[in-house]
Amino acid sequence: xxxxxxxxxxxxxxxxxxxxxxxxxxxxxxxxxxTAAVSAAVVGLHAVAIEGTDFKxxxxxxxxxxxxxxxxxxxxxxLSWEKTLKPGLEATLVTLWIGLLGTTxxxxxxxxxxxxxxxxxxxxxxxxxGARAVLSFFRAVPDIVFALIFVTAVGLGPFAGVLAxxxxxxxxxxxxxxxxxxxxxxxxxxxxxxxxxxxxxxVANATLPMVVPQFVGxxxxxxxxxxxxxxxxxLVGAGGIGLLINxxxxxxxxxxxxxxxxxxxxxxxxxxxxxxxxxxxxxx
Amino acid sequence: MPLxxxxxxxxxxxxxxxxxxxxxxxxxxLVAFLGANGSGKSTTLRCVMGITEPDAGSISIDGAALDSLxxxxxxxxxxxxxxxxxxxxxxxxxxxxxxxxxxxxxxIPTVRSLSPLLFPADVQQEALDCLxxxxxxxxxxxxVGRLSGGQQQRVAVARALCQRADVVLADxxxxxxxxxxxxxxxxxxxxxxxxxxxAVAAVLHQPDLALRYADRSIGLLQGSMxxxxxxxxxxxxxxxxxxxxxxxxxx
Ligand SMILES: Nc1ncnc2c1ncn2[C@@H]1O[C@H](COP(=O)(O)OP(=O)(O)O)[C@@H](O)[C@H]1O
Ligand SMILES: [Mg+2]
Numbered sequence: 001x002x003x004x005x006x007x008x009x010x011x012x013x014x015x016x017x018x019x020x021x022x023x024x025x026x027x028x029x030x031x032x033x034x035t036a037a038v039s040a041a042v043v044g045l046h047a048v049a050i051e052g053t054d055f056k057x058x059x060x061x062x063x064x065x066x067x068x069x070x071x072x073x074x075x076x077x078x079l080s081w082e083k084t085l086k087p088g089l090e091a092t093l094v095t096l097w098i099g100l101l102g103t104t105x106x107x108x109x110x111x112x113x114x115x116x117x118x119x120x121x122x123x124x125x126x127x128x129x130g131a132r133a134v135l136s137f138f139r140a141v142p143d144i145v146f147a148l149i150f151v152t153a154v155g156l157g158p159f160a161g162v163l164a165x166x167x168x169x170x171x172x173x174x175x176x177x178x179x180x181x182x183x184x185x186x187x188x189x190x191x192x193x194x195x196x197x198x199x200x201x202x203v204a205n206a207t208l209p210m211v212v213p214q215f216v217g218x219x220x221x222x223x224x225x226x227x228x229x230x231x232x233x234x235l236v237g238a239g240g241i242g243l244l245i246n247x248x249x250x251x252x253x254x255x256x257x258x259x260x261x262x263x264x265x266x267x268x269x270x271x272x273x274x275x276x277x278x279x280x281x282x283x284x
Numbered sequence: 285m286p287l288x289x290x291x292x293x294x295x296x297x298x299x300x301x302x303x304x305x306x307x308x309x310x311x312x313x314l315v316a317f318l319g320a321n322g323s324g325k326s327t328t329l330r331c332v333m334g335i336t337e338p339d340a341g342s343i344s345i346d347g348a349a350l351d352s353l354x355x356x357x358x359x360x361x362x363x364x365x366x367x368x369x370x371x372x373x374x375x376x377x378x379x380x381x382x383x384x385x386x387x388x389x390x391x392i393p394t395v396r397s398l399s400p401l402l403f404p405a406d407v408q409q410e411a412l413d414c415l416x417x418x419x420x421x422x423x424x425x426x427x428v429g430r431l432s433g434g435q436q437q438r439v440a441v442a443r444a445l446c447q448r449a450d451v452v453l454a455d456x457x458x459x460x461x462x463x464x465x466x467x468x469x470x471x472x473x474x475x476x477x478x479x480x481x482x483a484v485a486a487v488l489h490q491p492d493l494a495l496r497y498a499d500r501s502i503g504l505l506q507g508s509m510x511x512x513x514x515x516x517x518x519x520x521x522x523x524x525x526x527x528x529x530x531x532x533x534x535x
Contacts, residue, residue, distance in 0.1 A: 187373035191440075194333055195447050196363040196390030201397045205386045209375045 078255035095240035099227030102165020109170040114177035138171025161238030180214040220275035286483035292341035309483040316494035319504035320529040325487040366444030368454035376429030384411035387446035414445040434465025454486040470497040
């Protein structure tokens with residue numbers, strides 16, 4: 001007879017018989033050594049990191065007065081219309097436009113590269129590798145570096161910010177889209193191939209329409225991220241509310257700075273709610 | 285004969301799955317393929333469609349052997365065969381009409397196939413006619429995802445019609461459908477064979493459907509044909525031998 005495996009039926013029978021299966025956990029003698037080694041490594045890494053970042057909590061305790069004065073200066077926020085609120089709101093709109101254009105104008109590039117960089121839609125192995133490499137490059141270079149490069153070309157201002165976001169977002173969104181295309185059910189595409197449709201026709205009439213919900217979800221998510229990025233880009237001169245925050249800090253107008261930050265807070269919440277709302281409607 | 289297949293062989297990494305399959309399907313005929321799981325039914329259809337490359341065998345359509353053709357001619361000949369899948373494989377977010385139009389893609393220039401809005405008007409009209417032939421003209425502008433399983437499979441049949449196929453190969457077209465929808469789709473396939481002269485070959489997983497709807501039934505057992513008979517001549521003994529492998533697993 002072949003050795004019995006422990007199917008439920010066998011287990012039930014055994015539990016009533018005299019020779020029950022003994023409960024013996026397999027011994028793993030090395031386990032505590034592994035645990036200790038991993039713990040020591042984690043602690044060691046943190047010690048090095050604390051050293052490497054000049055992490056000294058006592059500085060924070062000693063410097064509390066400076067921080068209190070700073071925050072004290074910021075309160076109450078400056079709500080004067082002409083001097084702070086109006087320019088703040090206008091700059092916030094610019095920040096929003098940078099995020100919007102940076103997202104939408106990268107769509108054609110991301111779409112093309114995604115189609116070339118997804119295994120099930122790419123026309124050739126070499127094209128696939130090439131497209132992956134291009135996407136990796138645009139993803140690896142931070143948007144702030146792109147912004148600094150474009151500022152040297154087109155000067156300070158929102159346009160440089162838009163260009164920077166287009167580049168970085170093409171890399172990120174192209175990668176995300178390529179992945180969602182690879183996860184999609186291959187059936188409809190195969191059906192069109194057997195009907196004699198060429199590669200482009202298969203992608204346009206099966207693969208792409210199948211992934212529309214995922215694509216839109218990812219697009220909204222990137223819009224959300226890009227609006228927040230465009231804020232940071234403002235700090236390096238690419239226009240928008242980030243620029244105003246930077247200026248008010250440099251000129252010690254902390255009450256204006258606080259107003260700008262509050263406006264930003266509202267913007268972030270609105271954008272976040274908006275994209276959550278659309279995604280909910282899409283899912284329904 | 286619209287479709288005739290001889291000496292079809294296929295093995296996957298040394299394991300023989302088809303050991304010489306010969307059959308033909310005439311115009312106006314519905315032929316059923318029966319057999320236990322893994323007997324090679326799907327592989328047979330996939331080899332005929334060219335989805336899987338057979339190791340040996342010849343496939344001819346209207347007397348023209350496919351391996352004597354090349355390039356564009358071969359492609360055009362292949363397009364006379366359409367495939368219906370168990371999982372239907374339509375795009376759920378698109379309308380029935382747009383899905384049916386996709387059957388005609390081989391006749392549409394690439395630039396006009398980038399979006400359903402660009403599909404030529406005559407293709408759209410033809411697609412609507414095809415939907416009418418499967419009894420779904422009134423659902424043309426509904427998204428496929430909102431149709432029932434049986435309706436979706438009929439849309440897939442309409443897509444095959446819009447491809448202007450005269451040979452239709454269906455791999456378990458009704459296995460995922462409820463009994464009532466299964467009867468409807470089988471009746472549709474028989475109707476298309478009998479009154480429009482299509483050659484239809486369908487893998488069926490319930491023998492009783494085959495015996496009631498198919499003109500002829502072919503039994504496949506471990507990659508070989510055990511019978512090829514008018515459905516009325518298939519006996520219980522035939523089926524007994526055919527499904528023996530499935531019973532052995534269950535026992
Ligand atoms: N692509 C493949 N690679 C390896 N084995 C396969 C492949 N396709 C089918 N097979 C094997 O070939 C045999 C026949 O499969 P199939 O034609 O799908 O059977 P059926 O449709 O009759 O159930 C099965 O044993 C299956 O595992
Ligand atoms: Mg099968």
